[in-house]
Amino acid sequence: MRGAFERDLTRAGRGARRALAEAVRAAVRTGHLASGTRLPSSRQLAADLHLARNTVADTYADLVAEGWLTARRGSGTLVADRVITRPIVARAAAEPSDDTCHHLTPGSPDLTAFPRAAWLKATRSALAAAPDDALGYGDPRGRPELRAALADHLARARRVYVSSEHIVICAGVSNGLQILSRVLAGRGAKTVAVESHGLNSYCGLLEAAGLKTLPLPLDAHGTDPVPPAGTDAVLLTPAHQFPIGTTLHRDRRTAVVDWARRTGGLVLEDDYDGEFRFDRQSVGALQGLDPDCVVYLGTASQTLAPGLRLAWMALPPMVAEEAVAAKGQIDSCEVFSQLTMAEFITSGAYDRHVRAARRRYRDRRDALVTALAQHAPQVCVIGAPAGLHTVLGLPPGTQQRVLQSATRQGLKVAGLSQYRHERSLTVMADAFVVGYGAPSDAAWPKALSTLMRILS
Amino acid sequence: MRGAFERDLTRAGRGARRALAEAVRAAVRTGHLASGTRLPSSRQLAADLHLARNTVADTYADLVAEGWLTARRGSGTLVADRVITRPIVARAAAEPSDDTCHHLTPGSPDLTAFPRAAWLKATRSALAAAPDDALGYGDPRGRPELRAALADHLARARRVYVSSEHIVICAGVSNGLQILSRVLAGRGAKTVAVESHGLNSYCGLLEAAGLKTLPLPLDAHGTDPVPPAGTDAVLLTPAHQFPIGTTLHRDRRTAVVDWARRTGGLVLEDDYDGEFRFDRQSVGALQGLDPDCVVYLGTASQTLAPGLRLAWMALPPMVAEEAVAAKGQIDSCEVFSQLTMAEFITSGAYDRHVRAARRRYRDRRDALVTALAQHAPQVCVIGAPAGLHTVLGLPPGTQQRVLQSATRQGLKVAGLSQYRHERSLTVMADAFVVGYGAPSDAAWPKALSTLMRILS
Numbered sequence: 001m002r003g004a005f006e007r008d009l010t011r012a013g014r015g016a017r018r019a020l021a022e023a024v025r026a027a028v029r030t031g032h033l034a035s036g037t038r039l040p041s042s043r044q045l046a047a048d049l050h051l052a053r054n055t056v057a058d059t060y061a062d063l064v065a066e067g068w069l070t071a072r073r074g075s076g077t078l079v080a081d082r083v084i085t086r087p088i089v090a091r092a093a094a095e096p097s098d099d100t101c102h103h104l105t106p107g108s109p110d111l112t113a114f115p116r117a118a119w120l121k122a123t124r125s126a127l128a129a130a131p132d133d134a135l136g137y138g139d140p141r142g143r144p145e146l147r148a149a150l151a152d153h154l155a156r157a158r159r160v161y162v163s164s165e166h167i168v169i170c171a172g173v174s175n176g177l178q179i180l181s182r183v184l185a186g187r188g189a190k191t192v193a194v195e196s197h198g199l200n201s202y203c204g205l206l207e208a209a210g211l212k213t214l215p216l217p218l219d220a221h222g223t224d225p226v227p228p229a230g231t232d233a234v235l236l237t238p239a240h241q242f243p244i245g246t247t248l249h250r251d252r253r254t255a256v257v258d259w260a261r262r263t264g265g266l267v268l269e270d271d272y273d274g275e276f277r278f279d280r281q282s283v284g285a286l287q288g289l290d291p292d293c294v295v296y297l298g299t300a301s302q303t304l305a306p307g308l309r310l311a312w313m314a315l316p317p318m319v320a321e322e323a324v325a326a327k328g329q330i331d332s333c334e335v336f337s338q339l340t341m342a343e344f345i346t347s348g349a350y351d352r353h354v355r356a357a358r359r360r361y362r363d364r365r366d367a368l369v370t371a372l373a374q375h376a377p378q379v380c381v382i383g384a385p386a387g388l389h390t391v392l393g394l395p396p397g398t399q400q401r402v403l404q405s406a407t408r409q410g411l412k413v414a415g416l417s418q419y420r421h422e423r424s425l426t427v428m429a430d431a432f433v434v435g436y437g438a439p440s441d442a443a444w445p446k447a448l449s450t451l452m453r454i455l456s
Numbered sequence: 457m458r459g460a461f462e463r464d465l466t467r468a469g470r471g472a473r474r475a476l477a478e479a480v481r482a483a484v485r486t487g488h489l490a491s492g493t494r495l496p497s498s499r500q501l502a503a504d505l506h507l508a509r510n511t512v513a514d515t516y517a518d519l520v521a522e523g524w525l526t527a528r529r530g531s532g533t534l535v536a537d538r539v540i541t542r543p544i545v546a547r548a549a550a551e552p553s554d555d556t557c558h559h560l561t562p563g564s565p566d567l568t569a570f571p572r573a574a575w576l577k578a579t580r581s582a583l584a585a586a587p588d589d590a591l592g593y594g595d596p597r598g599r600p601e602l603r604a605a606l607a608d609h610l611a612r613a614r615r616v617y618v619s620s621e622h623i624v625i626c627a628g629v630s631n632g633l634q635i636l637s638r639v640l641a642g643r644g645a646k647t648v649a650v651e652s653h654g655l656n657s658y659c660g661l662l663e664a665a666g667l668k669t670l671p672l673p674l675d676a677h678g679t680d681p682v683p684p685a686g687t688d689a690v691l692l693t694p695a696h697q698f699p700i701g702t703t704l705h706r707d708r709r710t711a712v713v714d715w716a717r718r719t720g721g722l723v724l725e726d727d728y729d730g731e732f733r734f735d736r737q738s739v740g741a742l743q744g745l746d747p748d749c750v751v752y753l754g755t756a757s758q759t760l761a762p763g764l765r766l767a768w769m770a771l772p773p774m775v776a777e778e779a780v781a782a783k784g785q786i787d788s789c790e791v792f793s794q795l796t797m798a799e800f801i802t803s804g805a806y807d808r809h810v811r812a813a814r815r816r817y818r819d820r821r822d823a824l825v826t827a828l829a830q831h832a833p834q835v836c837v838i839g840a841p842a843g844l845h846t847v848l849g850l851p852p853g854t855q856q857r858v859l860q861s862a863t864r865q866g867l868k869v870a871g872l873s874q875y876r877h878e879r880s881l882t883v884m885a886d887a888f889v890v891g892y893g894a895p896s897d898a899a900w901p902k903a904l905s906t907l908m909r910i911l912s
Contacts, residue, residue, distance in 0.1 A: 029617050108593070111589060119583070120580060132570075132896075137762045138762075307594060307791035307792075309789065309791070310790070333790070
C-alpha cells in the first residue's frame with residue numbers, strides 16, 4: 001500500500017493533502033484497501049511519507065467526513081464499509097472461441113473470409129472523398145451516397161424498386177424491426193403475423209413495442225402467409241425461410257401482396273439469404289410486386305459481416321416518413337462504414353465479394369449433400385439450395401441422440417425446435433439446423449467429417 | 457419510351473413477354489409512363505420491337521389483369537391510375553450547406569479539422585489486428601478493446617473510475633440516454649430532473665420512455681442540482697453547462713452526490729465539453745465522487761466528429777447489467793469504428809488531437825473575447841472559458857434586433873431561450889449562444905467579423 005501512495009504523492013508534487021486523499025479514495029474504490037482495513041496512524045504515515053503529521057490527520061478527517069473511512073476510538077482509522085466497483089461476470093455474446101469446437105450454428109458467414117484489404121481500400125477512398133459535412137450530425141435516413149448505391153444495387157440484384165429517398169439505413173435487421181415496431185404501434189397496429197419458425201428475438205422486438213405476434217401455419221409448401229382478419233402486418237423471409245429453408249411459393253407471394261393491398265396491411269420482407277441462391281437466379285424480392293405495401297429489409301450481416309451493423313429498409317413513402325420519425329432526429333449509424341459500403345457497392349467490390357461467397361457456400365452445401373448421401377442416407381436435406389444453412393431431417397425419435405452426440409463431439413448445431421414460435425400449432429419432425437457458413441475454409445472439412453461421424 | 461423498352465428487351469434475349477411486362481411495370485413505377493398515358497397499339501408496338509403481335513397483346517392483357525394498365529374500348533390501352541413512388545421532400549438534417557452562411561450554432565466541432573489521415577492510419581492498424589470473431593455479433597457492451605482503452609483514458613483525463621466491464625458503448629449520447637431512460641422506466645422511475653436550459657431533444661427522449669422531466673432552478677451560481685423529494689434521477693452537464701457555460705459549483709457537486717447516496721437516486725452526468733477547459737486543468741468528473749450513484753456519459757462527437765456516433769457510459773455495476781438488458785442482445789455499434797477509436801486512444805493520437813483542438817478553440821474564444829471588448833463592450837461573455845460555445849449577454853431589449861440582423865447577414869446563431877425547458881421558472885436576460893467550434897479555420901475570421909458588425 002505504501003508504494004502506491006508514494007508514487008501518487010511524488011507525482012502530485014504539491015497539494016499533498018489532496019493527493020493523499022485521492023490516493024486513499026482510489027485504493028478503496030479499486031478494492032486495494034478492503035473494508036475494515038486498519039490504516040497506519042497519522043503519526044506513522046506522516047513519518048513514512050515525509051509529510052507533516054497534521055496533513056495526514058486532516059486528510060483522514062476529510063475522508064471520514066466523506067464516508068471513505070471511519071474513526072473508532074480505540075481501534076484507529078479503518079476503511080469504511082463501502083460498495084466497491086464489482087466486475088460483473090463477462091458475458092460472451094458470441095460462442096466462446098474454443099478451438100476444439102466446430103461451429104455450425106446458423107446466422108453467421110465465414111468471418112475469416114471478410115475482405116479486409118478491399119474494405120480498407122474502400123475506406124481510404126471514402127474517407128478521401130467524404131465532404132466535411134458528412135462528419136456532422138446526419139440525415140436520419142442515413143448517408144445519401146449509400147442510399148443511392150443501394151437503390152441501384154437492389155433494383156439490379158433483388159428487383160427492389162425504391163427511390164433512395166425512401167431507403168432508411170439501420171444498425172442491423174433487429175434495429176430495423178425495432179423502428180418498424182414503433183411505426184406499427186404508432187399506427188395503432190395490434191397484431192403481426194410471423195412464420196411458425198424464426199428468430200425468437202425478432203418476436204421479442206415486436207412484443208417490446210406492445211405488438212402481439214401470431215404464428216402462421218406451415219404446410220408441405222412452406223408458410224401460408226395470408227393471415228387471419230384483423231392482422232396488421234406479416235413478417236416473412238420469402239427468399240429463404242429462416243431456418244426451414246423453403247422459398248415462398250409463387251402463388252403465395254401474390255396472395256400475401258393481394259392481402260396487403262386489400263386490407264391496407266403491411267408485408268415486412270426480411271430478405272434473409274436473398275443474395276445466396278445456388279441453383280438459379282435469385283427470386284426477386286416480394287417488394288417488387290408492390291412497393292406500396294411491402295417493406296423490404298436487407299443487410300450486410302450475411303454477405304459481409306454482422307459486426308458492420310449495416311442494414312437497410314426500402315419503404316413505401318408514407319412508412320418512410322414514419323420510420324424517420326421513429327428513428328429519431330439524427331442518424332444513429334456510423335458514417336464511415338456507410339460511406340465505405342457505398343464505395344464498396346459502386347466500385348463493384350460488393351458484387352465480386354458476393355459472387356465469391358456464393359461459390360464458397362454453394363461448394364460447402366454441395367459437399368454436405370454429397371457426404372450425407374454417402375455416409376448418412378437416412379438424413380434428408382430440407383429447403384432450397386441457398387443461403388448459409390440447411391435443415392437436416394432425421395429419422396423419427398433420433399433428434400435427442402444426435403444433438404447429445406454433437407455436444408459430446410464439440411459440434412455446435414441448433415435443434416429446429418428452438419426456432420419454433422411458442423404458440424405455433426406446427427410441430428416439425430425431428431430435425432436440426434446446420435449453418436455451414438460459419439466455419440473458416442480451414443475448419444470446414446473437419447467440421448463436416450465430425451458431423452458425418454455423428455450422423456452415420 | 458421505345459428506347460428503354462428496346463434496351464431491356466435486347467438484354468432479356470428471350471422471354472420477351474416477361475421482359476416487356478417488366479419494362480412497362482418499371483416505366484410506370486418510376487413515373488416515366490404517367491397515369492393516363494396511352495400506349496401504342498399492340499400491332500404498332502409489335503412492329504417497332506420486332507415481336508409477334510400476340511406477344512404484345514398478351515403482355516398488355518397480363519398488365520391489365522395485374523392492374524398496371526386499363527383497356528378502354530375505343531380509347532386503347534392506358535396507364536392505370538396508380539400510386540407511384542413519390543419522393544418525400546429531402547430533409548436536410550444539418551443546416552443547408554450554403555457558402556454565404558456563417559454557422560455559429562453550438563454543438564459541432566470544426567469538421568474540417570477531423571484528423572482523416574490519423575484516423576485512416578488507426579483504421580488500418582485496427583483492421584489488421586482485429587480477431588476474426590470481432591466481425592461477428594458482438595458483446596452488447598461494445599468491443600472490449602475500446603472499453604479497456606476508455607477505462608484507462610477516462611481515469612487519466614476525467615478522473616472517472618470504472619472497470620471496463622461496466623462501460624457500455626452507445627451510438628451517441630442520445631442513444632445512451634435512450635438506454636438509460638429504459639433502465640429508469642424499468643426500475644419504476646417517474647421523474648427526472650433536468651437543467652433549466654439544455655437540449656430539448658434529450659427531454660424528448662426521457663419523455664418518450666414515459667418519464668416526466670422537471671426543470672431545476674437556476675441562480676447566480678448556476679444550476680441548483682438537488683432535486684425535490686420524489687425525483688428519481690438528475691441529468692446534469694457539470695463540466696460546462698450546455699448551453700449556459702457555467703461549471704457546477706464545488707459545493708453543489710458534493711450536494712447532488714449526497715442526494716443520490718441518501719435517496720438511492722441516480723445522477724446522470726453528461727460530460728459535455730469535459731475535455732475542453734482552457735484556463736485550468738479540467739474539473740474531474742462528478743462520477744469520481746461516487747461511481748456507485750453517478751452514471752457518466754462521454755462522447756467523441758465534440759472531440760472528433762458527431763458522424764462517428766460514438767459515445768460511452770461508465771455505469772454503476774447494477775445499472776450496467778440493466779443497461780445491457782435494455783440495449784438488447786447484440787451490439788448496435790459498428791465494430792471497425794470502435795476498434796479504430798481504441799487504437800486512436802492507445803496510440804496517443806486521441807490525446808494529441810484533443811490538445812490541438814483545445815488550442816484551436818481556446819484561440820477562437822480568446823479572439824471572440826478580444827473582439828467583443830473592442831467592438832461591442834456592451835455585450836458580456838457568460839460562462840467558464842471552456843468548450844465549443846459561449847453565451848453572449850445582450851443589453852435588455854436588444855435580442856430580437858440582434859437575431860434578426862444575424863439572419864439578414866447570413867449568420868446562424870441560436871437564441872438562448874430556445875434551450876429553455878418549457879416549464880422552467882427561470883427567464884434569462886436577453887442572450888444568445890455562439891458556437892465558435894463549427895466554422896473552419898478559413899471561415900472563422902469572416903464569421904467573427906460578421907458577428908462584430910451585427911453587435912457593434
